[in-house]
Amino acid sequence: MSFLTIAFAALFYAATILLVVGLVRRIMLYWKTPAPLKIPTTPAPVTQGGVVLRMFREVVFFESLFKSTKWTWLFGWLFHVALFAVLFRHLRYFTDIEWVMNVVAFVSPLFKYLAFAMIIGLLGLWVRRLFVDRVRYISAPSDHLMLLLLLLIGVSGAMTTFVTHTDVVAVKQFFRALMYFNFSEMPNLPTDPFMVVHLLLVALLMIIFPVSKLLHVPGVFFSPTRNQVDNPREQRHIADWARKLEQ
Amino acid sequence: MAKADFEIPQLNEYPEVPPVVPGTMAHSKPFIAKPEFQEPLNFPGELPDDWHDQAIDAMGDLLGKYRSLQVYLDSCVKCGACTDKCHYYLGTNDPKNMPVGRQDLLRKVYRRYFTFAGKYFPKLVGAEDLTREVLDDWYSYFHQCSQCRRCSVFCPYGIDTAEISMAAREIMDRIGVGQKYCNEIIGKVFRIGNNLGLPEMALADTLEGLEEDVEEETGVAVKYPLDVKGADILLVTPSADFFAEPHVDGLIGYGKVFHEAGVSWTLSSKASEAANFGMFIGSYENMRRVSMRIREAALELGVKRIIFGECGHAWRVAYSFLNTLAGPFDFLDPKYPVPQHILEFTWNEIQKGTLKIDKSGNDDMVVTFHDSCNVARASRMGDEPGGQFKIPRNVIKAVCDNFVDMAPETIHEKTFCCGGGGGLLTDDLMELRVKGAKPRMEALRNVIQEHGVTNMAAICAICKSQFTKVLPYYGMDMEMIVSVHQLVSNAIVLTGQTSEDDDESADDAA
Ligand code: HEM
Ligand code: HEM
Ligand code: SF4
Ligand code: SF4
Numbered sequence: 001m002s003f004l005t006i007a008f009a010a011l012f013y014a015a016t017i018l019l020v021v022g023l024v025r026r027i028m029l030y031w032k033t034p035a036p037l038k039i040p041t042t043p044a045p046v047t048q049g050g051v052v053l054r055m056f057r058e059v060v061f062f063e064s065l066f067k068s069t070k071w072t073w074l075f076g077w078l079f080h081v082a083l084f085a086v087l088f089r090h091l092r093y094f095t096d097i098e099w100v101m102n103v104v105a106f107v108s109p110l111f112k113y114l115a116f117a118m119i120i121g122l123l124g125l126w127v128r129r130l131f132v133d134r135v136r137y138i139s140a141p142s143d144h145l146m147l148l149l150l151l152l153i154g155v156s157g158a159m160t161t162f163v164t165h166t167d168v169v170a171v172k173q174f175f176r177a178l179m180y181f182n183f184s185e186m187p188n189l190p191t192d193p194f195m196v197v198h199l200l201l202v203a204l205l206m207i208i209f210p211v212s213k214l215l216h217v218p219g220v221f222f223s224p225t226r227n228q229v230d231n232p233r234e235q236r237h238i239a240d241w242a243r244k245l246e247q
Numbered sequence: 248m249a250k251a252d253f254e255i256p257q258l259n260e261y262p263e264v265p266p267v268v269p270g271t272m273a274h275s276k277p278f279i280a281k282p283e284f285q286e287p288l289n290f291p292g293e294l295p296d297d298w299h300d301q302a303i304d305a306m307g308d309l310l311g312k313y314r315s316l317q318v319y320l321d322s323c324v325k326c327g328a329c330t331d332k333c334h335y336y337l338g339t340n341d342p343k344n345m346p347v348g349r350q351d352l353l354r355k356v357y358r359r360y361f362t363f364a365g366k367y368f369p370k371l372v373g374a375e376d377l378t379r380e381v382l383d384d385w386y387s388y389f390h391q392c393s394q395c396r397r398c399s400v401f402c403p404y405g406i407d408t409a410e411i412s413m414a415a416r417e418i419m420d421r422i423g424v425g426q427k428y429c430n431e432i433i434g435k436v437f438r439i440g441n442n443l444g445l446p447e448m449a450l451a452d453t454l455e456g457l458e459e460d461v462e463e464e465t466g467v468a469v470k471y472p473l474d475v476k477g478a479d480i481l482l483v484t485p486s487a488d489f490f491a492e493p494h495v496d497g498l499i500g501y502g503k504v505f506h507e508a509g510v511s512w513t514l515s516s517k518a519s520e521a522a523n524f525g526m527f528i529g530s531y532e533n534m535r536r537v538s539m540r541i542r543e544a545a546l547e548l549g550v551k552r553i554i555f556g557e558c559g560h561a562w563r564v565a566y567s568f569l570n571t572l573a574g575p576f577d578f579l580d581p582k583y584p585v586p587q588h589i590l591e592f593t594w595n596e597i598q599k600g601t602l603k604i605d606k607s608g609n610d611d612m613v614v615t616f617h618d619s620c621n622v623a624r625a626s627r628m629g630d631e632p633g634g635q636f637k638i639p640r641n642v643i644k645a646v647c648d649n650f651v652d653m654a655p656e657t658i659h660e661k662t663f664c665c666g667g668g669g670g671l672l673t674d675d676l677m678e679l680r681v682k683g684a685k686p687r688m689e690a691l692r693n694v695i696q697e698h699g700v701t702n703m704a705a706i707c708a709i710c711k712s713q714f715t716k717v718l719p720y721y722g723m724d725m726e727m728i729v730s731v732h733q734l735v736s737n738a739i740v741l742t743g744q745t746s747e748d749d750d751e752s753a754d755d756a757a
Contacts, residue, residue, distance in 0.1 A: 026321070035314040036531060038567045039407065041399045041624055043632035043660060058403065068328035068401035076326065128327070133267045135327035137342045138351065140373030142364070143325045211363040212372075216404060219322030224315050225396075225405035230627055232567045233584045236574045241312055245535060 002188045005174065008199060009186070012178055015206040022210025023218065030222040034239035044230035051229050058226060072128060079121025079150075082114040086157070093172045094179065115158040122151050146212065149201060156198040166195045253678045255720050256338050256685040258692050262656070264331040268340040272682075276387045277675045280425035287434040288533050291423040298422040299377055303360050305418040306353075310361065312531075315410040320357045322404050323347060329398040329406070334663050335391050338682035343388045346398035346408040352384055353415050386424060389415040391679055393669035394527065394560075395620035400660050412669070413529025420528055428673035429524045436537055441486035441520035447473075450516055453489050461499060466745030469506045471498075474548065475513035480505070481545050482514050482589070483521045483565075484556025485708035493730050494711055497557050500732030501589050503739050507603070508596045512554075518544035521561035522708065526568075527670030534564065535572045542573040551580035554587045557730060559619030559707030560668065562588060566626035588628050590706065593735060594638045597645050608737035609647035612702045614729070615694050616640055616652065617687065617714075618662035619707035633659075639706055639731055646738035651698040657690040665705075667713030677716075684717045692723070704731045 045051045057063040062080075066073045089111045092104045126147045129135050160166040167190045177186035189195070208214070221227065282292025295301060310317050325347060331337065335344040342348045351373070358365030358374035365374030375381060394409035419425065435444045445453070454471040461469045472478065482505075488498040505512045518541045525534030545553055553576070555565045565586045570576065576585040584591075596602050616639060628634040636659045644650050657663050666683030694700040705711050705728060714728040 030314060030318055033311060033314040033317050036312065037571060039315060039410070039625070041396060041405055041407065041660070042627055042635065044627075046630075046632060058405075062403050064401055064405065065326070065328050065403040068332070068403075072326055072328055129325075132327065134264075134330035134342065134345060135325070137267050137269075138325050138327060138330065138345065138347050140325070141370070142368075142372045145371075208364075213322070213324045215321040216324050219318050220404045222314060222318045223322070223405045224318075225399050225407050230632065232570055233586075236570045238571050239312075242531065242535075242571070245532065 001186060002191075004191065004196070005186065005189045008174075008189055008203075009178055009183075011200075011203045012175075015203040019206040019209050026210055026215060027218050030218060034241065035224040035228070036239035036242045038228055038230075038232040038237050039224050040228040040230050041225040042230055044228065046230050048229055051227055055221065055227060059220060072125070075121045075124030075128065077121075078117050079125060082118035082121060085111045085114040086118060086154075093168070093175050096176075112161060115154055115161065119151065119154045119158065122147055122154065126151070142212065146214075149205060153198060153201045153205065156194045156201065159194040160192060160198060164192050164194050166190050166192045171195065251678070251681065251720060253681070256682055258685070258689045258721060260693065262337070262686060262689060265337065265340045267342045269342055272335075272339045272341040272344060272391060272679065273384075273387060275391060275676065275679050276383075277390050277671070277673055278427040279386075280427040280430040282423075284427060284430040284434055285420070285423060285425050287437055288420070288425070288430055288528075288530070290420045290425055290430070293423045295423060298382075301422050302377060302382070302418055303356075305421040306357065306414075307361070309414045309417060310357075313410065313414065315407065316414050319350070319404070319406045319410060320354050321362075323350060323354070323406055326403065329402050329408075332398050332401050333392075333408075334395070334397070334666060334686045335393075335679065335683045338666070338685035339391075339679070341391075343384070344391055346402075346406075349388055349392055349408055350406070350411045352381070352388055353411055356381060382419075382424070385415050385419060389419070390426060390671065390676070391683075393620070393664045393666065393671055393683065395664035395668055396624040397620065397661070397664065400624060409669070413526070415529075416527070417529035420530065426528070426670065428675070429528050429670040432522075433524050433528070433533055433537065436520055436522075436524075436540075440517055440540070442522050442524070443486040443489075445486055445489060445519065447516040447519075450489060450514075450519055454514070457495070457499060457502070461502070465741050467506070467741040467743055469502050469741065471502050472513045474516050475511070476547075477549050478511045478513035479550060480510055480512035480552045480554050481518070481541075481548060481550040482512055482554050482556060483518050483541055483544075483561075483586070484514070484589075485521045485558040485561055486519060487708040487712060488556055489519075491708075491712065492715070493726075493728060493733055494557075494708055496733035496736060497730030498732070500730065500734075500736030500739070501556060503736055503741060504589075504593050504596060504602065504732070507739065507741060508592075508601050513548060513550070515544035515548060517547070521555050521558045521565070523561060523564040524670055526560055526564050534568070538564065538569055538572040541569070542576075545576075546578065552583045552587065553579065553585055554589055554592055556589050557706040557708065557732060559621040559709060561708075563621035563625040588638075590638050590642055590731065591628050593732070594629075594642050594645075597642065603740040603742070604646055604738050605740050606646060606648050606738055608739075609649075609734055612647065612729075612734075613649040613651060613698060613700045614643060614647050614702050614704050614734065615650070615691065615700045616643060616658075616731075617665065617703050617705045617710055618658050619705060619710050620662060620664050620668055622706060623662045624660050639704075643704055643731060643734060646734050651694055651700055653690040653694050657686065663687040663690065665707075665710040665713040666717060668707075668709050672709050672713055680713060681717050681720045684713070684721070688717070688721045688723070692721070695723075702727050702729050704729050704734060706731050
């Protein structure tokens with residue numbers, strides 16, 4: 001095995017552990033932290049089913065963002081939808097399950113080009129961040145770098161797909177060998193520089209995920225203003241620490 | 248126009264998003280609470296030597312108690328959607344009044360002490376040490392947030408800056424940096440029973456005076472009872488209703504509605520205040536203590552129902568929190584929600600047809616309605632989501648022929664704050680209050696010019712007081728603000744009423 005292959009194997013194990021442990025710990029923290037008061041932003045659903053629907057509209061359509069700023073919504077939504085389409089296409093590097101492969105193969109001719117939608121979305125968001133004075137004011141270096149990181153991942157990925165035509169079979173074998181700890185059958189990673197950069201940056205993304213604003217992904221589901229049922233008069237809501245005050 | 252030693256914003260025909268001008272409101276801060284106002288709330292009197300460590304400890308404590316705080320401090324992606332949604336930013340141009348700018352004042356410290364990135368790469372993620380300057384900024388800008396939650400409507404994660412402001416104020420209180428206005432008032436509630444410090448005797452006198460006025464005007468002996476044991480309904484209303492204009496005309500209206508509905512009701516001298524400033528300072532303990540008075544009063548008087556008068560934040564605490572803070576209310580009549588809003592009661596009576604209405608009592612007005620933030624975005628009326636918008640409008644339309652809404656992006660859940668909510672209704676913040684009122688004033692002026700609106704109705708004691716004060720700065724008449732139940736009062740024809748001269752009462756009220 002080449003040095004590159006060994007280094008990447010180690011890197012991806014480390015990145016995966018950091019991502020999973022980091023995210024699980026954060027989610028546990030959100031889960032365990034009580035919401036002592038009913039604070040849904042009203043008008044809010046009065047049933048649990050209504051809350052699920054509200055959350056669905058937020059997560060899938062970015063409903064609140066749509067109400068706020070059409071441009072941010074447009075680029076933001078474009079970026080996210082394209083991102084998920086791209087990631088879906090990536091399933092083929094990790095699984096052999098037949099129907100998944102079939103679905104991926106079916107959508108691939110179209111989804112392939114969504115890399116460009118993702119890049120356009122990211123560029124639009126960045127332009128906004130750079131040129132709208134209010135958004136520039138609230139941006140820390142990390143906010144710019146996050147966009148840069150995703151752009152570089154997107155561009156390097158697109159280069160491998162559309163220009164250098166990396167040996168994806170080797171990539172797949174490498175990752176499946178990693179997943180099943182099957183080192184004897186691990187092939188060498190392609191040395192296509194775009195692929196190397198792609199994988200390096202993806203590992204970086206995984207590592208920073210649980211310590212960055214990407215925590216908006218679990219965060220959105222835990223937001224009390226969005227996930228609470230509007231029924232305080234009907235049902236008494238009380239946190240454990242608050243109950244102690246009653247004794 | 249009222250005189251001011253600051254520039255009064257110009258009202259535009261169309262709302263516009265102003266450019267960022269850092270620091271325009273850095274000088275604005277309310278008076279600090281003296282030790283005597285801190286201690287009744289169990290807060291230290293002044294800044295201790297180790298305030299820095301205590302503040303960080305307090306932050307850690309709150310992070311463990313409030314999921315909102317923990318999740319919101321982590322989740323913001325700086326998308327900027329909220330940046331042009333706060334009336335204080337729109338009125339002052341100060342970027343620290345953009346909701347996310349305000350949050351970041353706390354978030355940068357949170358990141359520095361509680362997150363990996365902030366501990367090891369502070370510059371990269373904009374994390375900062377807690378210094379005296381940062382604390383001063385906190386004091387200034389967390390007292391430039393009326394906790395109106397408009398930002399939370401537009402944020403893709405529902406990040407509610409009010410939650411952040413409340414936490415920040417609690418942290419500051421715990422290190423002896425309290426705000427005089429709120430903390431002095433909470434002390435008064437503990438000592439005397441209401442925000443204004445009206446003792447029982449004065450209250451009884453006032454109510455007696457009201458009874459005389461109403462009887463003189465209508466010939467009907469409408470009662471305004473105090474501390475009547477065994478009454479069915481306990482009415483809890485903001486103390487401004489007892490004498491301030493136009494609030495008191497609303498109280499007269501509640502009494503008339505109860506009278507016509509034929510129910511027995513009472514006010515309580517112990518719970519002679521609906522307001523609960525414990526919410527503004529983010530203190531669960533104090534909010535709970537203030538709320539418990541209502542439970543105790545209900546138990547002592549043996550009532551069956553609790554109804555709240557017109558007040559915004561009070562209705563939030565009542566509707567959303569009372570059951571949590573002072574419940575369960577299983578000793579009350581289970582047929583009725585606990586608590587109810589006076590508008591729910593009145594609308595119900597109107598639908599039942601118990602009230603005789605003569606709309607001509609309000610013919611001299613073209614009315615618009617100001618949705619109060621806490622009613623609009625933090626509570627509900629009736630059974631359906633959005634009842635808090637429909638019921639007040641239904642009641643107004645039932646008693647008044649001329650109703651016009653303001654622009655859609657300034658009403659319902661998108662309503663603009665009056666500029667004086669969240670514990671900012673104090674003279675030491677006059678500049679902020681005037682500037683923060685700008686978006687509402689703009690929308691109001693537009694309906695005045697386009698539809699000849701003469702009056703704006705409100706259902707919040709703070710809104711009413713704030714508008715009365717700031718309208719003149721914008722060249723408008725302070726008397727154009729009316730209570731919704733004042734409109735009801737103008738139109739209601741009491742059984743056996745002698746004088747038909749409702750116009751007169753309208754003039755008095757205006
Ligand atoms: C449940 C899934 C997710 C939801 C509901 C969600 C939602 C959002 C929303 C509403 C925004 C603000 C608007 C915008 O700027 O686009 C946003 C921003 C962002 N999201 Fe997500 N997101 C999700 C997953 C992800 C994932 C998996 C990533 C990256 C790997 C990501 C990266 C970002 C970034 C970098 C921004 C900031 C964009 C900027 O700088 O303007 N999101 N997300
Ligand atoms: C371990 C994780 C990943 C692996 C092994 C991987 C691997 C690859 C490979 C082999 C390609 C080339 C496909 C081809 O030539 O047809 C590719 C393309 C691409 N990758 Fe990744 N990638 C990973 C994660 C990501 C992530 C997290 C993103 C986005 C944030 C991303 C975005 C892209 C894009 C936009 C393309 C080009 C469009 C496409 O082929 O669908 N990749 N990736
Ligand atoms: S809660 Fe209201 S006042 Fe506070 S930041 Fe949000 S919009 Fe501004
Ligand atoms: S809208 Fe929400 S996520 Fe976007 S900048 Fe404001 S607080 Fe942050």
